Amino acid sequence: MTKGPLSNIRVLDMSRILAGPWAAQMLADLGAEVIKIERPGKGDDSRQFGPPFLKDAEGRNTRESSFYISTNRNKKSITCDIAKPEGQALVRKLVAKCDVLLENYKVGDLKRYGLDYASLSEENPRLIYCSLTGFGQTGPYAPRPGYDSIFQAMGGLMSITGLPDDIPGGGPMKTGPSLADILAGQYAAYAIQAALYARDVNAAPGQHIDIALLDALIASTSHYASQYLVSGDVPVRRGTEGNGGMPSRMFRCADGDIMIVAGNNEQYARFCEVLGHPELTTDARFAEISLRVVNRRALGDVFEPLVAAWKVLDLLHALDKAGVPAGPINNLEQVFADPHVQARGMCVESHHAASADGKVRMVANPVKFSATPIVDYKAPPTQGEHTETLLGEWLGMDEGEIRALRDKGVI
CATH class of the missing domain: 3.30.1540.10 (formyl-coa transferase, domain 3)
Structure with missing residues (x-):
């Protein structure tokens, strides 16, 4: 099997829900070994984001929501309670063997556990540590929580999306997909790769990457933002109309x-x-x-x-x-029925033991490499699926040590 471009990179994914898991999934698609850390019991919050859920052979909902499935393929999952000292120690041991750590906790949260960049970089100076937050690590809004629609509103996207005010139904409009999360995840994935290149080729040290969803959303308004910055004129909503050639x-x-x-x-x-x-x-x-x-x-x-x-x-x-x-103007059923979309392989299937037919369908990564193609699509892991295997293989723990952690609720 062809190795992916990032096949020698190890990533610890401590993020949840969308932006961070999306970035980690991009790295996993490119061949990185991505270990997802989930809380014992509940797991990633997005596991509860349904319906719809993947159905089992009896037609019952599994714990695998469509939301979770969309952002966690090609990963391995272990459970770890970072609120416990033993859990914190476990993360530090894993970090020592990783190239990258991704997290999207509130600013300052991980410092309480000794899992912030300053602490972990002392143990692994080569570590690339990427933080994804709503407003970034600095600035007056840094402590605030936030969700995608808030950033679409504050970052200007809603002001340029939708019908004009003087047309029935006019007014600011949110995009369907959570674009602030997706865009921040994409920026994070390419920034991490740049930091790895700087480290491994240009002899730079490990470093902290600060990604804010608001920043990513503003940057992605692109030529609309440029229109304002160049002219001073505030762009308006034009429905489905573009700004180039007409009609x-x-x-x-x-x-x-x-x-x-x-x-x-x-x-x-x-x-x-x-x-x-x-x-x-x-x-x-x-x-x-x-x-x-x-x-x-x-x-x-x-x-x-x-x-x-x-x-x-x-x-x-x-x-x-x-x-x-x-x-x-296709709906998603028509999109995936389109012969061109099918020819481009934009829907892939993977084995999933929990599903009724043993399969799960996913959207493919759109990148087409000639020498290192993305051909390996593993279904998103069930919660803690790889805990014992990874603790044994990576950290050399025996069955007794692993059982002791499980008994304490650490894993």
Whole structure:
């Protein structure tokens, strides 16, 4: 089996719910050995985030929620109560054998247990220690708790998502997925790899990485933030409209909806030809991109009835033939039924002993390597599944030592 790019890296994942586990899953997909630490009894909070839950052979809910499944594949799970001195000692022993530690506790929480960066770096100076919190390790908001929707609100994303105020249903809108968590997890995964490269290639020491969900969300507003910083103009909500070429928006056809983007003047001209109205190419209001941006409302008024006369599949075929970018607005059932998505292998199956058919379906990692492909997808571990094996293999503990920890409730 091909080894992943990070196959010699060991990661201790002390994070819960989404941002941290997502980052650790990215590293696990790339071949790192990721050990997930869970609380005895309850485990990762996300195990309770259901329904839906994976069903067993009798149709009963297991403890494996779809939320937990989405962020914990390719990992191993051990249980450890870090509130107990023996649990803290166990973590320190594990850290000594790891390259990376990921955590998303409140600022200062792990210092109480001697598991903060300053303490653990003394035992392992090469350690890359990544903290993911809502507001970061510094600043006046650092102690605050927070959730994804709070960061979408505070970071500006909700102000630029949704319909304009003067349209029925207009107002700030949260995105469906928890993008602040996902984006922070992605930033954390690439920052960890950069820190490993700096350590192993450029002779840098181990270091602490501070990732804030609010920071990650703000950075990801990208060209919208740049628009404000360059011009001083506050971007507004435009529904499905883009900010580049026009038209760039959803249109309603006779039997459904379609997304169309005429990104340049040539595509716009071909769009007009498909609709049977080439004269719109030279219309004084729409002849250039800048004019179409300024006159976007008038553009919509003209093109909406023209598109509405078409059926979705007919228009998609015509636009594809003409080289005008367009796509259907799919629900997730349609997404995974799409032949192109299937050809790209975006759904994978793995063995799962708890499920009714012995399988679990997961979204694949989208990265395609030519030499070190991601081909090994192991189902997310059950709680504490690897506790005894890892304590024996990594720390050399015998059955009696492990049993003593279990009797004390440490594992």
